[in-house]
Amino acid sequence: xxxxxxxxxxxxxxxxxxxxxxxxxxxxxxxxxxxxxxxxxxxxxxxxxxxxxxxxxxxxxxxxxxxxxxxxxxxxxxxxxxxxxxxxxxxxxxxxxxxxxxxxxxxxxxxxxxxxxxxxxxxxxxxxxxxxxxxxxxxxxxxxxxxxxxxxxxxxxxxxxxxxxxxxxxxxxxxxxxxxxxxxxxxxxxxxxxxxxxxxxxxxxxxxxxxxxxxxxxxxxxxxxxxxxxxxxxxxxxxxxxxxxxxxxxxxxxxxxxxxxxxxxxxxxxxxxxxxxxxxxxxxxxxx
Amino acid sequence: xxxxxxxxxxxxxxxxxxxxxxxxxxxxxxxxxxxxxxxxxxxxxxxxxxxxxxxxxxxxxxxxxxxxxxxxxxxxxxxxxxxxxxxxxxxxxxxxxxxxxxxxxxxxxxxxxxxxxxxxxxxxxxxxxxxxxxxxxxxxxxxxxxxxxxxxxxxxxxxxxxxxxxxxxxxxxxxxxxxxxxxxxxxxxxxxxxxxxxxxxxxxxxxxxxxxxxxxxxxxxxxxxxxxxxxxxxxxxxxxxxxxxxxxxxxxxxxxxxxxxxxxxxxxxxxxxxxxxxxxxxxxxxxxxxxxxxxxxxxxxxxxxxxxxxxxxxxxxxxxxxxxxxxxxxxxxxxxxxxxxxxxxxxxxxxxxxxxxxxxxxxxxxxxxxxxxxxxxxxxxxxxxxxxxxxxxxxxxxxxxxxxxxxxxxxxxxxxxxxxxxxxxxxxxxxxxxxxxxxxxxxxxxxxxxxxxxxxxxxxxxxxxxxxxxxxxxxxxxxxxxxxxxxxxxxxxxxxxxxxxxxxxxxxxxx
Numbered sequence: 001x002x003x004x005x006x007x008x009x010x011x012x013x014x015x016x017x018x019x020x021x022x023x024x025x026x027x028x029x030x031x032x033x034x035x036x037x038x039x040x041x042x043x044x045x046x047x048x049x050x051x052x053x054x055x056x057x058x059x060x061x062x063x064x065x066x067x068x069x070x071x072x073x074x075x076x077x078x079x080x081x082x083x084x085x086x087x088x089x090x091x092x093x094x095x096x097x098x099x100x101x102x103x104x105x106x107x108x109x110x111x112x113x114x115x116x117x118x119x120x121x122x123x124x125x126x127x128x129x130x131x132x133x134x135x136x137x138x139x140x141x142x143x144x145x146x147x148x149x150x151x152x153x154x155x156x157x158x159x160x161x162x163x164x165x166x167x168x169x170x171x172x173x174x175x176x177x178x179x180x181x182x183x184x185x186x187x188x189x190x191x192x193x194x195x196x197x198x199x200x201x202x203x204x205x206x207x208x209x210x211x212x213x214x215x216x217x218x219x220x221x222x223x224x225x226x227x228x229x230x231x232x233x234x235x236x237x238x239x240x241x242x243x244x245x246x247x248x249x250x251x252x253x254x255x256x257x258x259x260x261x262x263x264x265x266x267x268x269x270x271x272x273x274x275x276x277x278x279x280x281x282x283x284x285x286x287x288x
Numbered sequence: 289x290x291x292x293x294x295x296x297x298x299x300x301x302x303x304x305x306x307x308x309x310x311x312x313x314x315x316x317x318x319x320x321x322x323x324x325x326x327x328x329x330x331x332x333x334x335x336x337x338x339x340x341x342x343x344x345x346x347x348x349x350x351x352x353x354x355x356x357x358x359x360x361x362x363x364x365x366x367x368x369x370x371x372x373x374x375x376x377x378x379x380x381x382x383x384x385x386x387x388x389x390x391x392x393x394x395x396x397x398x399x400x401x402x403x404x405x406x407x408x409x410x411x412x413x414x415x416x417x418x419x420x421x422x423x424x425x426x427x428x429x430x431x432x433x434x435x436x437x438x439x440x441x442x443x444x445x446x447x448x449x450x451x452x453x454x455x456x457x458x459x460x461x462x463x464x465x466x467x468x469x470x471x472x473x474x475x476x477x478x479x480x481x482x483x484x485x486x487x488x489x490x491x492x493x494x495x496x497x498x499x500x501x502x503x504x505x506x507x508x509x510x511x512x513x514x515x516x517x518x519x520x521x522x523x524x525x526x527x528x529x530x531x532x533x534x535x536x537x538x539x540x541x542x543x544x545x546x547x548x549x550x551x552x553x554x555x556x557x558x559x560x561x562x563x564x565x566x567x568x569x570x571x572x573x574x575x576x577x578x579x580x581x582x583x584x585x586x587x588x589x590x591x592x593x594x595x596x597x598x599x600x601x602x603x604x605x606x607x608x609x610x611x612x613x614x615x616x617x618x619x620x621x622x623x624x625x626x627x628x629x630x631x632x633x634x635x636x637x638x639x640x641x642x643x644x645x646x647x648x649x650x651x652x653x654x655x656x657x658x659x660x661x662x663x664x665x666x667x668x669x670x671x672x673x674x675x676x677x678x679x680x681x682x683x684x685x686x687x688x689x690x691x692x693x694x695x696x697x698x699x700x701x702x703x704x705x706x707x708x709x710x711x712x713x714x715x716x717x718x719x720x721x722x723x724x725x726x727x728x729x730x731x732x733x734x735x736x737x738x739x740x741x742x743x744x745x746x747x748x749x750x751x752x753x754x755x756x757x758x759x760x761x762x763x764x765x766x767x768x769x770x771x772x773x774x775x776x777x778x779x780x781x782x783x784x785x786x787x788x789x790x791x792x793x794x795x796x797x798x799x
Contacts, residue, residue: 038387038413039738039779041395057774060749125579126596146581148756232522235581236756237749251388252522253742 025267031260038254050261060237061245061262065269068241071152072220075159080213082160083167088201091175101172108165116229119158120145123230148238151231155239158226163219167212174208175201206285214278221270242266315679319367322679324686324708331428332673334371342667343373349671350389351405353380356586356605356691357454357654360684361405364675371674374667383585384522387741390414390659399661402668408441408655409734411449412787413741418657419665421448425673437726438695440794442655449657451672455695456653458531459721460493461592461600461607462486464622464714466505467496488644490535490568490627493599494575500598501575508595508616514575515599516583516591516606521752523584526744527734528602529751531649532569534732535629537561538647542636543796546732547743548772549635550792553781555772557747558765560640561633566754566761573755581755593617593688601626603651607718609688611710619711623721648725649732654691694722733794737787739779746771 035046054061090100107115122130123144131141144154182204186196224243227233233240233248240248246266250259315327315334327334347368351361358380365376379401381389390404394417406414425431426448431439434452442450466472467486476484476499487493497514505512518528537546537559544550547557556562573581577596580587585602592600593609595617600606610621628646658668674680684692685699686708698704700723705715725731735743750768753759759767776784 035778037739037778038391038741039783126577127579131578141578143578146579148758231582232520234521234752234756236521236753236758238756238758248522248745251392252384253745254388254391255742 025264028260028264031257032264034257034260036256036260037258046257050258051265053258054261054265060240061242063237064240064245065242065266067152067239068221068223068243071155071159071223071239071241072217075156075163075223076213076216076220078156078160079164079167079216080209082164083212084171084205084209086164086168087171087175088197091172104168105165107162108169110162112162112225113229115162116158116226119154119161120230123154145231146235148235151235151239155223155226155230158230159220159223162226163216166219167216170208170212170215171205174205174212178204203286210278210281210285213281214274217274217277218270221274318370321363321367321683325679325682328678328682330430330677332430332670332677333679334367334677337368337371337670337674340372340670342670345664345667346375346377347403347664347667347671348377348379348401349403349405350379350381350386350401351403351656352386352654352691353382355689356589357405360675360680360687360690360692364680365671367680368671368674372667372670376671383524387413390417394659397661399659399663401659402662402664403656403658403671405654405656408450408653409736409740410655411442411444412736412738414657415444415447415449417660418449419660419662421451421658422669425451425669428673430673430676430678433696433698435695435697435726437650444790450655451657451669451676452695453656453672453676454654454692455699456603456651456693457722457725458527458602458626458649458651459604459607459725460487460624460626461610462622462624463506463595463598463617463620465617465620466500466598467622472505486622486624487599487627488646489629490532490565491630493627494568494571497572497575497597497599505598506595510596512595513577513580513597515572516580516588516597517569517572517576517600518583518585518588518602519569519573519576519581519752519755520584520587521748522745525751526748527649527651529565529569529747530732530734531601531626531651533562533565534647534649535627535632535645536564537633538730538732538795539632539634539641539645540730541641542634543792545788545792546795547735548784548788550785550789553776553785553788555769555776556635557772558762558769559633559635562765563761564629564633566751566765569751570754570757570761589688595620603653603691604693605688605691607688608686608693611714612686612688613709618709619714622714623718625721625724645730646728647730647732648728649734650725651734653693729797731795733791735788736791737779737784739775739784742775742779743772746775 030043032050033045033047034043035049036043086104090097090104122128125131125141125143125146130144134142143150145151182200183196186200191199222243223241224247227239227241227244231239233244246259246262249255249262316323319334329335349361349365352358354362362378365378368374369376386406387410390401390406391413393400394414431452435455438452438455439448442448442452467484473484476482480495480499482495484496487496500512501514502511504510518525537556545556548555576583577591583591588600588602589606589609591597592606593615607621607623609615610617612618625646625648628644630644631640631642632645634641656672658665658672662668681692681696682704684690685694694700700719702712702715702719705718706712737743747768750764754761754764
């Protein structure tokens with residue numbers, strides 16, 4: 001088979017790749033070099049004006065990015081810890097194991113927007129049941145959605161509730177695939193459960209843990225629906241994340257060119273930062 | 289013979305008098321929404337629409353989420369479909385996304401929707417994509433009753449692009465049963481040394497709201513609060529801020545712009561007048577219900593309409609909701625003009641002018657147009673005409689959650705409101721308030737310039753930061769003013785000035 005024949009077989013896949021991946025990125029880059037907005041609806045060329053604006057005159061984007069970093073790292077750490085604990089629990093031979101496995105997956109199977117509406121109702125400061133319940137215990141109403149600091153933790157609570165099951169699922173699959181021999185050896189050596197976890201389970205689970213953490217970080221860094229429904233980025237801009245800010249610029253204020261600049265810059269930052277995070281995690285968790 | 293003649297005359301007279309009722313019954317039986325009036329004859333009445341045949345055709349509408357404007361759109365779509373045989377697809381979209389949902393296909397040269405709902409201040413950006421309202425509709429009887437200011441709202445350079453379905457302004461709503469209560473008047477006087485009355489300034493509003501905050505003053509076993517306001521960033525809060533700013537910043541001695549100085553196009557939104565208003569508003573976060581800082585329009589309507597607060601100000605909806613027969617505060621509310629201020633900023637002398645100042649804010653409200661690229665323009669205009677026909681309009685304006693508010697001369701008659709169960713004095717205060725606003729010579733109209741959405745979003749973000757305590761009022765408005773300068777540079781000062789001059793001429797009573 002010569003080179004031309006190989007190319008013919010590669011072409012369909014290449015065509016799909018160009019169509020669904022390369023073209024949108026190239027289009028976004030081109031759009032980011034234009035001033036497309038509500039009053040100039042055209043793909044004009046304004047050079048790197050949008051990029052200059054972003055790097056010199058848009059602190060709100062950078063604030064939203066650092067806020068996003070805080071929210072995504074915090075939620076993923078919590079999801080990992082809780083997810084691991086739940087997976088360990090049902091990995092063992094316990095009663096109603098199957099029931100718990102299904103129950104722990106329920107939050108992930110619900111629709112995020114609908115569930116966030118329900119959470120918003122729970123946390124409503126004057127009409128919601130959470131403050132009512134706390135009031136019954138003599139606790140003053142908590143400003144779940146109105147206080148700039150507490151609102152961030154409310155977002156974290158909802159995100160952790162919704163996505164811990166995903167972490168649980170990956171980690172449980174990892175635990176079930178672990179070889180039995182190291183555990184038998186540890187048992188023969190008389191290792192305590194704690195030492196078994198630290199020296200056997202955790203190291204064996206490291207590759208899976210890194211994969212799960214990276215997948216969740218990628219997803220968490222796109223957090224949008226929870227913020228949109230729960231707080232609309234408020235109070236003020238206290239819970240505004242990068243994707244929500246890009247949405248505001250693009251689809252609320254209709255600055256399409258500038259929103260493309262934000263999107264592309266965000267993509268580049270995410271690729272770099274997630275690569276670094278993966279390297280660091282590998283170094284920390286996998287010992288040669 | 290004389291008796292027979294008399295009987296025949298009486299019979300004919302009776303038929304003439306009662307025929308509209310009999311005629312009305314025919315339609316109100318099928319469509320209970322108009323049971324109060326029955327069908328009212330006209331070019332777009334139920335009777336007229338029933339003669340149209342749009343079988344096999346589909347009308348696509350993008351409107352607001354239910355209930356405000358979304359519910360009447362869907363209801364009238366269903367009625368229109370039954371009458372004409374058309375299929376009507378209604379899409380509901382949150383307020384913040386209405387603009388983009390229409391603009392994306394507009395700019396791409398497509399028309400996924402025949403009819404698009406939005407706000408009337410979109411007119412400058414949307415008009416090039418909208419079909420002007422055909423002459424036959426502009427000259428219809430039902431259109432002749434629309435007030436000149438609302439004809440102006442729907443038009444640009446004398447061409448009507450938006451079909452009038454709503455007329456909006458902001459005004460004060462208060463709990464009449466509390467403000468007029470002699471016991472509370474005495475109690476308030478003892479506590480503050482001041483009179484309890486309908487507040488005429490924002491300072492009085494704040495003092496009364498603070499006093500009546502956080503205790504059960506209506507004896508229902510629940511705590512009540514001072515004020516319900518639209519404070520949520522992306523939910524029309526900019527309009528609430530302009531309402532609070534008008535008294536401090538709209539100085540009749542300094543014509544030539546409220547938002548910008550028309551000559552220089554310098555943004556005025558960070559002058560001491562606006563800062564004073566934002567300072568008041570930050571203070572207001574202490575007397576709104578818990579979570580009030582996140583109240584959007586729907587929350588505000590529900591809160592005041594449900595009897596949770598003493599005051600509210602914004603569109604008619606909260607007032608009408610409060611006056612519905614199923615409301616816990618039915619006939620316990622009053623309407624008045626927006627509070628004023630005892631000083632107003634003079635940008636020419638760079639100082640405060642002392643003395644009472646008040647300025648109504650005309651928030652033009654919902655607007656709707658037909659896409660130029662629509663293939664079903666005739667059906668689309670028929671639908672809009674049917675939506676706003678006399679019978680539907682009269683039924684719609686009595687339902688608070690619908691968001692359909694007075695814009696016709698007939699709406700300013702007391703009888704219209706007493707017929708739906710309002711007390712006469714409340715109906716009188718309501719129509720008087722609306723009429724006084726129409727007559728005011730110190731009015732503020734919203735921005736209708738290219739990039740309106742960007743200007744309002746920048747202002748809303750800054751105000752939200754101040755309300756959340758992230759920035760001081762001055763710093764927040766300085767940030768907004770800086771962004772307005774940037775937007776001006778991007779859009780072009782002359783483009784904005786040209787469009788802004790139209791609104792300024794109206795504010796300065798030159799039109």
